[in-house]
Amino acid sequence: MKDALGAVQSVLVVGGGSDIGLATVRKLVDRRCRTVVLAGRDREGLEAAAKELRARPEAPVVDVVHFDANDVASHQRFVDEVFDAHPDLDLTLIAFGVLGQQPEAERDAGKALQIVTTNYVGAVSVMIPIANRLREQGHGTLVVLSSVAGERARRSNFVYGSSKAGLDAFSQGLADSLVGSGANVLVVRPGFVRSKMTEGLKPAPMSTTPDGVADAITAGIASGATTVWAPGALRWFMAVLRHLPRVVFRRLPI
Amino acid sequence: MSPDPPDPAADPQPSLLTGWGRTAPTAARLLHPAGDDDIAGTVARTGERGTISRGLGRSYGDAAQNAGGDVLDITGVRGIRRLDLDQGIVTAYAGTSLDELMHRLVPMGWFVPVTPGTRFVTVGGAIAADIHGKNHHYEGSFCNHVISLTLQTASGERLVVGPHDHADAFWATAGGMGLTGVVIDATFRLIPIETSYVRADTERAADLEDLMSRMEAHDDQYRYSVAWIDCLAKGKALGRSVLTRSDHATIAELPGPKQRNPLAFHPRVPFKAPPWAPRGLVNPWSIRAFNEVWFRKAPRDQRGAIHSIASFWPLDLVEGWNRLYGSTGFLQYQFVVPFGEEAAMRHAIERLSSAGAASFLAVLKRFGPSNPAPLSFPAPGWTLALDIPAGSPRLAALLDDLDDVVVEAGGRVYLAKDSRLRPELLPRMYPRLDEWREIRAKLDPDRVFQSDLARRLNL
Numbered sequence: 001m002k003d004a005l006g007a008v009q010s011v012l013v014v015g016g017g018s019d020i021g022l023a024t025v026r027k028l029v030d031r032r033c034r035t036v037v038l039a040g041r042d043r044e045g046l047e048a049a050a051k052e053l054r055a056r057p058e059a060p061v062v063d064v065v066h067f068d069a070n071d072v073a074s075h076q077r078f079v080d081e082v083f084d085a086h087p088d089l090d091l092t093l094i095a096f097g098v099l100g101q102q103p104e105a106e107r108d109a110g111k112a113l114q115i116v117t118t119n120y121v122g123a124v125s126v127m128i129p130i131a132n133r134l135r136e137q138g139h140g141t142l143v144v145l146s147s148v149a150g151e152r153a154r155r156s157n158f159v160y161g162s163s164k165a166g167l168d169a170f171s172q173g174l175a176d177s178l179v180g181s182g183a184n185v186l187v188v189r190p191g192f193v194r195s196k197m198t199e200g201l202k203p204a205p206m207s208t209t210p211d212g213v214a215d216a217i218t219a220g221i222a223s224g225a226t227t228v229w230a231p232g233a234l235r236w237f238m239a240v241l242r243h244l245p246r247v248v249f250r251r252l253p254i
Numbered sequence: 255m256s257p258d259p260p261d262p263a264a265d266p267q268p269s270l271l272t273g274w275g276r277t278a279p280t281a282a283r284l285l286h287p288a289g290d291d292d293i294a295g296t297v298a299r300t301g302e303r304g305t306i307s308r309g310l311g312r313s314y315g316d317a318a319q320n321a322g323g324d325v326l327d328i329t330g331v332r333g334i335r336r337l338d339l340d341q342g343i344v345t346a347y348a349g350t351s352l353d354e355l356m357h358r359l360v361p362m363g364w365f366v367p368v369t370p371g372t373r374f375v376t377v378g379g380a381i382a383a384d385i386h387g388k389n390h391h392y393e394g395s396f397c398n399h400v401i402s403l404t405l406q407t408a409s410g411e412r413l414v415v416g417p418h419d420h421a422d423a424f425w426a427t428a429g430g431m432g433l434t435g436v437v438i439d440a441t442f443r444l445i446p447i448e449t450s451y452v453r454a455d456t457e458r459a460a461d462l463e464d465l466m467s468r469m470e471a472h473d474d475q476y477r478y479s480v481a482w483i484d485c486l487a488k489g490k491a492l493g494r495s496v497l498t499r500s501d502h503a504t505i506a507e508l509p510g511p512k513q514r515n516p517l518a519f520h521p522r523v524p525f526k527a528p529p530w531a532p533r534g535l536v537n538p539w540s541i542r543a544f545n546e547v548w549f550r551k552a553p554r555d556q557r558g559a560i561h562s563i564a565s566f567w568p569l570d571l572v573e574g575w576n577r578l579y580g581s582t583g584f585l586q587y588q589f590v591v592p593f594g595e596e597a598a599m600r601h602a603i604e605r606l607s608s609a610g611a612a613s614f615l616a617v618l619k620r621f622g623p624s625n626p627a628p629l630s631f632p633a634p635g636w637t638l639a640l641d642i643p644a645g646s647p648r649l650a651a652l653l654d655d656l657d658d659v660v661v662e663a664g665g666r667v668y669l670a671k672d673s674r675l676r677p678e679l680l681p682r683m684y685p686r687l688d689e690w691r692e693i694r695a696k697l698d699p700d701r702v703f704q705s706d707l708a709r710r711l712n713l
Contacts, residue, residue, distance in 0.1 A: 182281030
C-alpha cells in the first residue's frame with residue numbers, strides 16, 4: 001500500500017529496461033518498495049537489472065516478465081498474470097517507447113507505424129486492463145511517460161511527438177475516468193533525457209537525466225500531482241512555446 | 255438505529271475513504287448495517303478483498319480503510335443495551351460514540367473509564383485501538399475496563415469474550431485493529447462522579463528535565479495527567495511545557511452556583527472548520543505563534559481550578575479541524591519509550607525541534623503498566639504524540655530515523671495513529687506479534703477481515 005508520505009511498496013515497470021524506469025525503481029527501493037516486476041522484451045537486460053536490484057541492501061523481490069508492446073493480443077493475459085501473482089500493485093510505470101528515425105519515418109509509412117504502434121497503440125492496449133485492475137483493487141497509481149514532444153508537434157520529430165500527444169491525451173482522460181476509484185494517473189512530460197534512447201543525439205536545451213525524471217516522478221506521487229514536467233521549469237517554457245505563431249515555431253532550432 | 259436503513263443487498267458505488275489525517279485515500283464499498291442482526295449477513299457476503307469495521311474515522315492513518323473490499327460503517331449499530339446504575343456497568347453497541355454515552359451517563363453520575371483526545375470515537379474503535387487517555391498511569395487503557403464483548407467472527411459465529419472467557423480472543427481483539435472480527439457490543443465498567451467538573455492543577459515546566467521530574471514526583475496523586483509540549487522550542491527551552499493534572503471534582507469543591515446542577519453536561523462544538531483550507535495554512539510560523547500564545551497564556555502555577563470536563567477535549571471545539579491542514583493532509587506520530595530511556599525521548603524531541611517539524615498541541619504523558627493484549631500500544635514509559643503536516647520537507651526520512659531511535663530504546667509507535675511505518679520494524683516494536691497472529695489465524699483463517707493498515711504492515 002502507498003503510505004501517507006507517498007512511499008509505495010510494490011511497482012510494475014512496463015518497459016522495465018528503460019533508464020528512467022530503473023532510475024525510478026532504485027529510488028522507490030531506497031524507501032519502502034520491496035516488490036518489483038520488470039516487464040519487457042529484452043530478457044537478458046532485464047535479468048541484469050533484476051540482479052543489480054536484488055543485490056541492494058533492501059533485498060527487494062524482483063520478478064522478470066515478458067512483455068511486447070506490439071503484441072497487443074497478449075496484453076490482457078500479461079496484466080492478469082502479473083496482478084494475480086502480485087495483488088496490490090501500488091505503482092505501475094508505463095516506460096516503454098521508441099524514438100525512431102524521423103527522416104525515414106516521415107517518408108515511410110511502415111516506419112512511422114512502428115513508432116505509433118508501440119508508443120500509442122501498445123500503451124492504450126495495456127493501460128486499459130491495468131486501469132481495470134486498479135479499479136478492482138481500489139488503489140494504485142499509473143505513471144505514464146509522455147513527453148514534451150507531445151505538447152506541440154515539432155518539425156524535427158513529429159511522428160514520435162504525435163504518438164506521445166495521443167498517449168498524453170488518452171492518459172489525461174483515463175485519469176479523469178478513474179477519479180473516485182482510488183486509482184490515479186500521473187502524466188510525466190520529460191524534456192530531452194540523456195539516456196540510451198537518445199544516445200548520439202545532440203541534447204536539446206533544458207535537458208535532464210533519468211535520475212532527474214525519477215525525482216520528478218517520486219515527488220509527483222507524493223504530492224498527488226496529475227502532471228509533472230522534468231525539469232519542472234519546462235512547464236513554463238512549453239507554455240510559451242505552445243503559443244508561438246506557427247511560422248516562428250517552425251523555424252526554431254529545436 | 256438509523257431511521258431509514260439502506261438496502262444491504264444493494265451494491266453501492268465505491269467510496270473514497272481516508273483516516274483522520276486525510277492522506278492515502280483508497281476506495282471501498284461502504285456498507286451501512288442497520289442493526290446488529292445485519293452484520294452477520296454482511297460479513298458472510300464479503301468478497302475476496304475482505305471487510306473491516308469503521309466507526310467515526312478518527313484513526314489517523316489507514317486502519318479503517320479497505321481498498322477494493324468492504325468497509326462496514328458501524329455507526330448505525332448504536333445505543334445502550336443495558337445499564338446497571340448500581341454497579342456502574344454499561345453494555346453499549348459498538349457504534350455508540352463516547353460523546354453519546356457521556357450525554358446519557360454524566361447526568362446520572364457516571365463517566366466513561368477512558369477518553370482519548372476526542373469524544374467522537376466509537377466503543378468499537380476504542381476496543382480495536384485499545385485507546386488510552388490522561389488516566390493511563392492511574393487506571394490503564396480502555397480494554398482494562400471491559401468485562402465482556404460480543405464478537406462476530408469470520409465463520410459466522412458470535413462469541414462472547416472477556417478477560418476470563420475466551421481470554422485469547424478477547425486480548426487479541428483489544429488493540430487488534432478490527433482484524434479479529436466485528437465487535438457488536440461491549441460491557442464495561444464506568445467511573446462514579448459527583449460532578450461534571452474537574453479540579454485541575456496547572457503548572458509551567460521550563461524544559462524537558464523539569465517536566466519529567468514534576469511528572470515523576472506527583473503524577474500518582476492525580477487521576478488525569480498530561481503535558482502539552484512546545485516542540486518548536488530549542489536549546490535551553492527544549493521541552494518547555496504546560497502540565498495539567500486533575501481529578502473529578504466533588505460537589506463540595508464546586509463554587510456555589512455550580513453546586514445546584516453539578517452534573518450538567520452540555521459540551522458545545524461552537525466552531526466549524528471551513529470545507530477547504532489552503533495547503534500552507536498550517537506552517538511552522540503559524541504553529542510557532544500558536545505555541546507561543548498557548549505557553550504564555552497558561553498559568554505559571556495554578557492550584558485547584560474548577561473546569562468543565564469538556565476542557566479535556568480542546569480540539570472537539572472545532573468540527574472538522576483536520577481540514578485545516580489542507581489537501582495534503584497530516585499525520586500523527588505517537589510513540590512510547592520505556593522508563594530509563596529518557597535520553598531517547600530527549601533525542602527525539604531535539605530532532606523534531608531542529609527539523610522544525612511543527613505541531614499544535616504535542617503531548618507528553620507517562621504511561622502506567624500495560625495490559626495482556628499483544629498489540630496494545632501503551633507500555634510503562636513516556637509517550638509523545640504530535641501532528642505534522644504531511645507536506646513537510648524531508649519528513650519521511652526524519653520519521654524513519656525516529657523509528658530507529660524508538661526501536662533501539664525498546665519502544666513502539668501506535669497503530670491507530672500510524673500511516674507510514676516500515677513494516678520490517680513492526681515485529682521489533684510489538685514482540686508478541688506472532689502470538690497475536692496465531693490467535694487471529696484461529697479466529698479468521700481465511701483473512702476475511704482486512705484493512706489497508708493490515709496490508710501495508712503485513713499484520
